[in-house]
Amino acid sequence: xxxxxxxxxxxxxxxxxxxxxxxxxxxxxxxxxxxxxxxxxxxxxxxxxxxxxxxxxxxxxxxxxxxxxxxxxxxxxxxxxxxxxxxxxxxxxxxxxxxxxxxxxxxxxxxxxxxxxxxxxxxxxxxxxxxxxxxxxxxxxxxxxxxxxxxxxxxxxxxxxxxxxxxxxxxxxxxxxxxxxxxxxxxxxxxxxxxxxxxxxxxxxxxxxxxxxxxxxxxxxxxxxxxxxxxxxxxxxxxxxxxxxxxxxxxxxxxxxxxxxxxxxxxxxxxxxxxxxxxxxxxxxxxxxxxxxxxxxxxxxxxxxxxxxxxxxxxxxxxxxxxxxxxxxxxxxxxxxxxxxxxxxxxxxxxxxxxxxxxxxxxxxxxxxxxxxxxxxxxxxxxxxxxxxxxxxx
Numbered sequence: 001x002x003x004x005x006x007x008x009x010x011x012x013x014x015x016x017x018x019x020x021x022x023x024x025x026x027x028x029x030x031x032x033x034x035x036x037x038x039x040x041x042x043x044x045x046x047x048x049x050x051x052x053x054x055x056x057x058x059x060x061x062x063x064x065x066x067x068x069x070x071x072x073x074x075x076x077x078x079x080x081x082x083x084x085x086x087x088x089x090x091x092x093x094x095x096x097x098x099x100x101x102x103x104x105x106x107x108x109x110x111x112x113x114x115x116x117x118x119x120x121x122x123x124x125x126x127x128x129x130x131x132x133x134x135x136x137x138x139x140x141x142x143x144x145x146x147x148x149x150x151x152x153x154x155x156x157x158x159x160x161x162x163x164x165x166x167x168x169x170x171x172x173x174x175x176x177x178x179x180x181x182x183x184x185x186x187x188x189x190x191x192x193x194x195x196x197x198x199x200x201x202x203x204x205x206x207x208x209x210x211x212x213x214x215x216x217x218x219x220x221x222x223x224x225x226x227x228x229x230x231x232x233x234x235x236x237x238x239x240x241x242x243x244x245x246x247x248x249x250x251x252x253x254x255x256x257x258x259x260x261x262x263x264x265x266x267x268x269x270x271x272x273x274x275x276x277x278x279x280x281x282x283x284x285x286x287x288x289x290x291x292x293x294x295x296x297x298x299x300x301x302x303x304x305x306x307x308x309x310x311x312x313x314x315x316x317x318x319x320x321x322x323x324x325x326x327x328x329x330x331x332x333x334x335x336x337x338x339x340x341x342x343x344x345x346x347x348x349x350x351x352x353x354x355x356x357x358x359x360x361x362x363x364x365x366x367x368x369x370x371x372x373x374x375x376x377x378x379x380x381x382x383x384x385x386x387x388x389x390x391x392x393x394x
Contacts (some may be wrong), residue, residue, distance in 0.1 A: 001277050002281075007197075009358075014203075018167070028366050032109060034276070034331055036129045037230050039114070041154065042108045047292065052080070057295075058293075060355065061124050068233070071285050074358070085303040087170055092349055110308070116342075122182065122183045122184075122185045122319040123183075123184070123185060123192065124183050124184065124185050124186055125136070125184040125186065125187070125189075125212070125239045125242065125243065126239040126240065128193075129210075129235050129238070129239050129252065130235060130236060130239075132195075132210065133228045133229050133235045133252075134229075135205070135258065136228065136229045136255055136256040137256060137259060138256050138258045138259065139258065139259060140259060141207050141255050141256070141308050141376070142206070142207030142254075142255040142256075142257045142259040142260035142264065142265040143206045143207065143260070144261075144264050144272055144273070145206070145208055145272075145273065145274055148272050149175050149208075149274070150176045150192055150272070150273070150277045151171070151277070152171060152174050152179055153172065153175055153194075153208065153274045153277075153278070154274070154277045154278050154280075154281050155171050155367075156168045156169075156171040156172035156177060156179070156194065157194055157213075157278050157281060158281055159215075160179060160192055160194065160211075160213055161213065161219050161249070161281075161285065162359060165179065165181070165192065167170030168192075168194070171381070172194065176196065176197050176198035177194060177195065177196055177197060177198075178194075178195060178197040178355035179192055179193065179194050179195075180192070180193055180195075181193070181215060184243060186243060187243035189216055189242075189243060189246075190214070190215045190216050191212050191213065191214060191215060191242075192212070192213045192215050193210060193211075193212055194210060194211040194212075194213075195210045196208055196209075196210075196254065205254065205255065206251075206254070207254040207255030207259055207260070207265060207271065208253070208254045208255030208273070208274040208275075208338070209252050209253045209255075209267075209273075209274055209275050210252045210254065211249065211250065211251055211252070211278055211300045212242060212248075212249065212250040212252070214246060214247055214248045214249070216246060217246035217247040217392065218245055219248075219249050219285070219287060220247035220248075220249055220287060220391055220392050220394070221245070221248055221249070221287055221288050221289065221388055221391035221392060222248065222249060222250070222251060222279070222282050222287050222288070222290075222291075223238050223241045223242055223248060223249075223251075223252070223289065223290055223291075223388075224237040224238075224250075224251045224275075224279060224289055224290070224291040224293065224350060225237075225251070225253060225266065225292050226253050226257075226266075226267045226268035226275060226291065226293075226350075227253065227266075227290075227293065227294070228253055228256075229256050230257040230258065231292070231293050231295075231371070231374065231379055232294060232368065232371055233294070233371040233372060233377060234292040234293065234294055234366075234371065235252065235261075236377060237292055237366075237371070237377050237380060237381065237382055238250055238252065238292055240377065240381040241290070241292075241381055241388065242376070244381060244384065244385035244388055244390070245385055245388035245389045245390045245392040246392050247391075248388065248392075249281055249282060249287065251252070251275055251278050251282075253265075253267045253273075255272075256277075268291070268350065269347065269348070269349055270349060271349050276349055276353075277351060278351055279350045283354055283357050283359055284357075284372070286359060287359075287360070288315065288318070288359060288360035288361065288391050289350070289354070289360075289361055290322075290361075290362040290363075290364060290384060290387070290388075291310075291345070291348065291350060291351070291361070291362070291363050291364070292364060292366070293343070293363065293364065293365045293366070294343070294365065294366050294368060294371050295343055295365050295368070296367075296368055296369070297367050297368050298371050299342065299343070300334070300341075300342050300343065300365075300367070300382040302332065303331045303332045303333065303367070304326075304331040304332045304367050304369070304370050305331050305364060305366050305367070305370065306323055306333070306334045306336055306338060306341050306342065306343045306344065306364070306365040307319050307323045307326070307332070307333055307335055307336060307337070307362065307363075307364055308336035308341070308343075308344040308346070308362070308363040308364070308365075309336075309337045309351075309361065309362060309363070310344075310345050310346060310348050310350075310354065310355060310361050310362070310363045311346050311347075311348065311351045311352045311355040312351065312352025312355030312358070312359075312361065313337065314354070314355070314356060314358050314359060314360050314361070315360035315361055315362050316337050318360055318362060318390075319335070319337045319362060319386055319389075320337075321361060321386060322333075322383060322384065322386070322387050323335050324386075325382070325383035325386045325387070326379075326380065326383045328383070329379035329380070329382060329383050330379065331370065331376075331379070331380070331383075335362050335386050343365040344363070345347065345363030345365070351363055362387075364384075366380065
């Protein structure tokens with residue numbers, strides 16, 4: 001036999017059974033007084049060199065067939081290990097068949113109930129938003145929603161804020177809206193997206209916008225983008241702000257501010273929009289908010305930003321915090337809460353609702369030169385995040 005089973009030298013022979021086969025140590029389990037005869041319990045013929053020895057401690061006969069020199073103690077150890085291995089293998093097999101018998105035929109998932117809320121793979125939030133808004137045109141692509149349509153979308157968003165994704169989905173389908181979730185690849189935040197399923201962002205779009213909700217934390221603040229594309233890059237800034245702190249809700253208008261009849265798509269100055277009614281819901285829930293705007297460089301050339309509390313003054317301390325943070329990032333800030341400034345947003349409809357409810361609301365205007373520079377967008381994001389991080393903890 002070429003293989004050295006025990007690690008001893010090849011000069012040591014193995015004992016063969018009566019049929020010339022090697023037998024690996026088996027304990028008979030019979031008392032000495034009941035030693036089986038040949039043919040019983042696999043015993044050996046008389047005179048065969050079995051290597052059997054009597055263990056005087058327990059009175060049992062241990063038959064060892066591997067080596068003549070193997071002691072009863074070593075044989076017992078081998079036997080115990082072999083028995084344990086066999087028991088463990090049998091248990092694993094039984095467990096496998098038990099699990100298999102409980103699984104429906106063809107079912108491969110642990111949870112056999114499929115999710116009814118669509119889930120997209122990981123996506124980049126900023127890219128997703130800019131892909132949506134790049135189709136906005138200055139004319140067409142907006143219809144004023146009816147009162148029932150506004151209420152239905154808002155009720156769906158309310159259910160989502162309450163954590164009822166299935167209820168939100170059912171309600172939103174009544175007006176051809178949908179809700180799906182995804183993980184933002186840049187921040188790792190798990191977000192829900194409420195969006196219009198009836199059309200694209202082109203001329204056929206109803207223009208009612210989108211809502212993004214951080215599913216990983218209790219809703220605690222909002223960022224509002226009423227004029228995407230028209231106030232260039234405010235939609236991109238909004239995405240970065242949403243990433244900055246947990247518990248955020250982003251309300252994004254769904255059309256260029258001039259897309260509708262007259263000023264019907266200028267949702268910052270209208271109360272008959274989905275945008276406005278959703279923010280009213282957030283106001284009822286006492287979520288403070290910051291609204292993002294932009295101005296042409298020549299409109300206010302001596303300043304990079306205007307920080308205001310809108311129609312009220314409840315957020316004066318937050319306005320000071322934001323102004324200081326922006327100044328530290330190198331921006332020239334006009335503090336409309338402390339002095340007279342252009343573009344203070346006092347006629348903003350969402351700011352008026354916040355003032356009526358004595359809720360914290362901030363209105364920020366940014367020069368085009370700031371918005372069109374990626375590094376400056378990051379600077380502004382960092383400054384706003386100082387504020388939203390505080391809101392997320394209160």
